Amino acid sequence: MAQASLNQPVARRALPEIVVDRIWRFFCSVRAAVVEIAILALLVLIGTLRGSSVPQGIADALPITAPLVERWYAWDVYRSIPFAAILTILSIAIAICTINRAPGIWTAIQHPTVTTTHGFLRNAEVSSRFNSASPPDAFAAELSAAIRARGYRTMTQERNGEIHLYADRWRFSRLATFPFHLALIMILAGGIVGVAWGFRENALIVPEASVRELGHGTGLSVRLNDFSEIYREDGSPLVYRSDVTLLKNGEPVHRGSMTVNNPMTFGDIVFYQSGFGQAVSMKIADDAGRVYYDDSLPLGLYQSKLNPDAPAGRIDLPPAGVALSVVAPDENPANAPELDTLNLKPGELFFMIRPLGPDSPIEMPVGATISQGDSVNLGNLTLTFERERRFSVFQVARNPGIPIFFAAAILLVGGLAITFYFPHRRVRGIVSATAEGSVAHLAPIARRDWSARRVFEQLARELGKRLQLDPHLTINEGSRPAI
């Protein structure tokens, strides 16, 4: 008979089937998941250190590593192929693992194996024996009722004249791993949705009394009505506030204000106070009265060679054939005073125009220092320094992925809390007949699980109290030390 079965041809699997099976096993493997998470952690560490002074410190201490450190700083880990690949692999692993494990977990929840063996009970790290004068079936019913009273579900099954007992509680917590893992995919999905269907403007610079288009297909423009910075008596900043009006097709549609930590919302677009600076309101016209510029120019976004420390601005005026630079007084004259070639006083600004394009009306750069309210002729242009103003920098975002992110956050924390704080507790037992009546031998499924053993000990004591029987606890190892 054995010979016959050996000679039977073994059904060989097709190569694609073998490949699919191996890929499936790879994605289901916890061992592989551990390696994947470790690789992700390593990449995150490399990226984290890139944002620190640690690599530079290494290069300073070991000059031989300087080229490597340079490449380290140059490598944008979070936008690299390895990073995207490991996130993809982990996401697929989570999805496949979920599909693979779900049926088994559901079966374990709904249709657990009720029967056990005396060997399991004998070798359990902790077990309890109850002796009763009642016959096995009556005692099993009594025991089941007592266990149910402790919030457990019980099941019994008769086999070979003995009654096998299974009890568990918080069985549905085994499902909580799924929302947790699903949440991780949802967070990634939320990020993708935000990038694909949202937008983000990192620096929308709007001087006071000026209007700037937001773009991104919104049709909105932003007018900064007022910017205010309030300081405490000790000089520390209290609040930076921008009062703005949103315009659509030139018509005001919303007015509001924003401070750091208190963004302004219009529909699904959120405006954030991000920065501020000095601006200059000015007018540029030619001798014929043609106006080339009548607006505010932000300063501080450009560095002038005339004084690298001072806030400066620059704008190209192609219709006038010139590029205009504006330099403000040095805000910190004590720092590198030798670099300040202008020595401007408070209230003064230095204006300079340079030729722009072949048809420029000037051949050489010309510049002049003027005070607020004054005008100056530079080439054929008249510049009027109307007044100093402020500008605000706004971050503007529309992120449709945010609701997904918040849902994921709830699933993640909820899933973890249920998994950790409501673990599936299981007890197995056999009620056998004895000369005096019956004996019930119970043990938890708690291999190397000290907490589960302690919960069982507590349960056994409570059952003993309720049934007025001695629980006869047997502890093989892991007992609590005296304190």
Added chain:
Amino acid sequence: MDAVVRLSFYCFAAGSFAFAASAICYLAYAIGRIRVRRMALATPDGTTVVAHDARLEPGSQGVGRFGTFLAWFGVVLQALSIGLRTVAAGHVPLSNMYEFSSMFIFLAGLIYLLFERWYGVRQLGAIVLPLIVAMAAYVWVLPANLREVNPLIPALQNPPLMTAHVGIAILAYATFAVAFAAAVLYLVASHWRVSWLPSADLLDDLGFRAVTVGFPAMSLVLILGSVWAYRAWGTYWQWDPKETAALFTWLIYGVYLHTRSLRGWRGNRSAIILLIAFGAVIFTYFGNYVFGGLHAYGGV
């Protein structure tokens, strides 16, 4: 208000000394007593052989209990210090490294004592309390101006989120310190026969239970940080070094939790991962010294 701040510092100082004394008691309790036995054997040819046998024995219960008492005393003083500073600042003090570390000392002490009570294990204190004392020493050497209460800068002016985000971060770090101590003792208990140490299984479970508090807390830190970032900066994730350092820590504890279900990994290897993970906690905690970016608020 200066008097309240000064009183708060005095409470911190007194608490530090209580913790230091407690650490000494815990170390004495954990190391135990060295008992040397001397045996003299007379041989038939008239010579005498003397043998010495040194054994370590459990420490005195009284010293251990006194250590626990002092630790509770330190926790109460630390709570008082934080409470007074809260009154002076008008918000829970968590805005610089002095305040952050004071809260760590308080929460690490409290969480350790709760675990001690829950598991009935006092030997862990020999690891956790010296850690607390080291942190107190660090607070002492911080620039003195950090002891003053300064108003919040605009970026931090969200006290509810600051309290939740930073407070839970410290809670996570404190529980990870307990897990670290359990891992150290686990490795000792599983490699050497030290009779008075708790069982390796208990220490393994204790470390795991600490992580089951710390890991969800760390998840909340990342989530609340994202919520705050979204509210303040318009994006919930910026790949800021402090953010990614916290993510790195979270991932390492994620590795630890997964290894517990792997055959051959639970036990020694898991304990080693816990040690590495606590290294990540320290890296994240003190990262402000080397990180640039958006979390440069610590005053260091």
